[in-house]
Structure formats: structure tokens, C-alpha cells
Amino acid sequence: MDILCVCGNGIGTSVLLKVNVEQxxxxxxxxxxxxxxxxxxxxGTANMNDLVLTSNELASELEGTTTPVETVDNFMDMDEIKNxxxxxxx
Amino acid sequence: MADFKAFLPDSSFALxxxxxxxxxxxxxxGDALVASGFTTxxxxxxxxxxxxxxxxxxxxxxxxxxxxxxxxxxxxxxxLSWIRLKTPVEFGNKANDPVSLVIGLAGRDxxxxxxVMSAIAGAxxxxxxxxxxxxxxxxxxxxxxxxx
Numbered sequence: 098m099d100i101l102c103v104c105g106n107g108i109g110t111s112v113l114l115k116v117n118v119e120q121x122x123x124x125x126x127x128x129x130x131x132x133x134x135x136x137x138x139x140x141g142t143a144n145m146n147d148l149v150l151t152s153n154e155l156a157s158e159l160e161g162t163t164t165p166v167e168t169v170d171n172f173m174d175m176d177e178i179k180n181x182x183x184x185x186x187x
Numbered sequence: 188m189a190d191f192k193a194f195l196p197d198s199s200f201a202l203x204x205x206x207x208x209x210x211x212x213x214x215x216x217g218d219a220l221v222a223s224g225f226t227t228x229x230x231x232x233x234x235x236x237x238x239x240x241x242x243x244x245x246x247x248x249x250x251x252x253x254x255x256x257x258x259x260x261x262x263x264x265x266x267l268s269w270i271r272l273k274t275p276v277e278f279g280n281k282a283n284d285p286v287s288l289v290i291g292l293a294g295r296d297x298x299x300x301x302x303v304m305s306a307i308a309g310a311x312x313x314x315x316x317x318x319x320x321x322x323x324x325x326x327x328x329x330x331x332x333x334x335x
Contacts, residue, residue, distance in 0.1 A: 105241040109255035109292045112301060113247065116308040135257070136241070153282065154244035170282040173248035173311045 098185065100131045101143060103151040103159065107135030114150060114172050121178040127186055148185050150178075191330045194303045198222040199268040199291075200326040209243070209252075209278045209286070210235055212270060216254045216291030219268035225293040230261035234291070238278070246280035251311065255292035265299045267292055267307075269329060271321070287321070306333055 100118060104111035111133035122129040134142055136151070136158040143149050143162040151159065153168045167181045199219050206212045217231025233256035238245060246252045268291035275285035290307070294300045310316045310333045323329045 105237055105244055106255065106257040108257060108294050108296075109253050110245060110247050112304050113253065113308050116301070116305045117312060120308075120312075152244040152247065154242040154280070171248045173251065173308070173317075175312050 098127065098129050098148065099146040100129050101139065101146040101149045101164075102131060102133045103136055103139040103143075103149060103155060104133070105136055105155065107133055107138070110152070110172065111135075114169065117172060117175065117178055118150065118182070121175055121182055124175070125179060125182055125186065127182060129182075150181070191303070191306070191334055194266050194300075195269060195326070195330060195333075196223050196266075197326045199225075199266065200329070201269075202271045202324070202326075203273045204270065205273045206276060209238070209276050212252070212272060212276055212278075212286065212289045213238070213254045213291075216268045216270045216289045219270060220266065220291050220293050223266055223268065225262070225264050225266035225268075227261045227263065230256060230259070230293060233257075233259065233261060243278040243280040243284075246278045246283040246286055248311065249283045250275065250285070250287045251283070252278060252286045252289045253292060254289050255294065258295050262293045262295055265293060265295050265303075267303065269326075 102111040102114040115131045136155050143164045149166045220226040234254045237256045270289040275287040277284045
């Protein structure tokens with residue numbers, strides 16, 4: 098499963114989210130490939146992924162993409178991240 | 188293991204400081220990055236502009252803001268600053284305000300700071316460590332908690 102983590106600049110928050118998503122996926126036994134992007138270029142790369150994760154503030158920038166977009170409130174809450182991943186696991 | 192002394196030297200810390208508002212908090216985190224030789228003053232302004240342009244998305248967890256901007260000439264090296272506020276301030280983020288810890292990030296590329304970000308994520312997703320970090324009194328104590 099390919100997951101894209103999106104933040105404003107593609108270097109700070111999205112990298113932190115990537116680290117936690119990889120950990121959450123490992124805990125759930127899911128096989129994921131996580132990449133990061135800034136909001137500006139995310140629209141172009143979103144459809145090459147199965148799931149896009151971002152923060153509430155940036156979700157509107159991704160309107161129109163066909164890949165599901167889920168927002169994360171607390172990037173440090175592993176349970177919140179796992180609950181999102183579980184919805185897409187199969 | 189990430190080299191915390193290099194990424195978070197003593198000059199990167201300001202513990203229990205008072206600021207007026209979110210701009211003051213980011214200013215402080217930028218000043219600490221400059222003091223540690225990671226950035227120039229221009230980067231501090233870029234971090235503030237990031238929030239002005241894109242909103243307070245940098246408040247990524249309750250009480251925690253990750254102040255940063257994109258790599259530019261204003262970034263001299265990869266490193267962090269750690270600003271703990273005496274009185275929390277509002278950034279305008281509904282889910283996670285008010286902010287009591289601002290981590291400033293200067294990054295030249297993603298790979299370079301991935302290791303240190305992993306260590307920080309590992310500590311901040313752990314409730315026990317987060318509580319200890321809020322109580323720690325010295326940079327040495329904070330680095331030890333992050334490394335442990």
C-alpha cells in the first residue's frame with residue numbers, strides 16, 4: 098500500500114508523520130511504502146498512491162484528488178494513526 | 188543513533204521562557220537556531236511566513252508546534268531548537284492549541300534529519316517521556332530522555 102504524507106513544505110511535519118505511519122503500519126503488520134510531499138506538488142502525485150494523509154489545515158489544498166484523503170489531528174497519537182490505517186487495510 | 192549533541196546543542200535550548208504570542212514563540216525558536224549556527228535571521232522570518240501563508244498546520248500534536256520552513260540559503264546546517272514556554276500561547280489550531288513546546292527545525296534535505304526526527308517522534312509518542320520532557324530542567328536531561 099502506497100501512502101503519501103503531505104505538509105506545507107514537505108520536509109518537517111510530513112517527515113515526522115512518515116516516521117509514525119511506518120511505525121504504526123509495522124505494529125499492525127501492514128506492508129506500506131510511505132513518501133512525503135509538500136501541499137503544492139501533492140496534487141500531481143496523490144493519484145499514484147492508495148491513501149493521502151495530511152493535517153486539517155491543508156486538506157482543502159487537496160480537493161479534487163481521486164485518492165482518499167484522511168486528516169490527522171494529533172501526529173503523535175499512534176492510536177489515531179492506526180485507526181486510519183485499519184480502515185484501509187485488507 | 189542520532190547525534191543529539193550536534194543537532195541539539197545547549198545553545199538550541201530556551202526553557203520556560205515567556206513570549207507574547209505565536210510569532211514571539213517562533214521568533215524565539217529562530218533565534219536559537221541562529222545562535223547554534225544552523226540558520227540566518229532570514230529563516231526565522233520564513234518560518235513565520237509559512238504560518239501566515241499556510242495556517243497553523245505546524246501545531247501537529249496537543250501543545251506541540253514544529254516550526255520550520257523549506258530548505259533555502261538561510262539554512263546553514265541541519266539542526267533543531269527546543270523552546271519550552273512558561274505560559275502556553277494560541278497558534279489558532281483548533282485541535283491542538285495552546286502550544287507549550289516549539290521545536291524549530293532547520294533542514295537541508297529530508298534524509299539528513301530523518302534519523303533525528305525518528306528519535307524525537309519515538310519520544311513524543313510516548314506519554315511517559317513527554318511528561319518527563321515537560322519537567323526536565325537542563326538540556327542534558329532533555330537529550331538523555333530523547334536518546335533513551
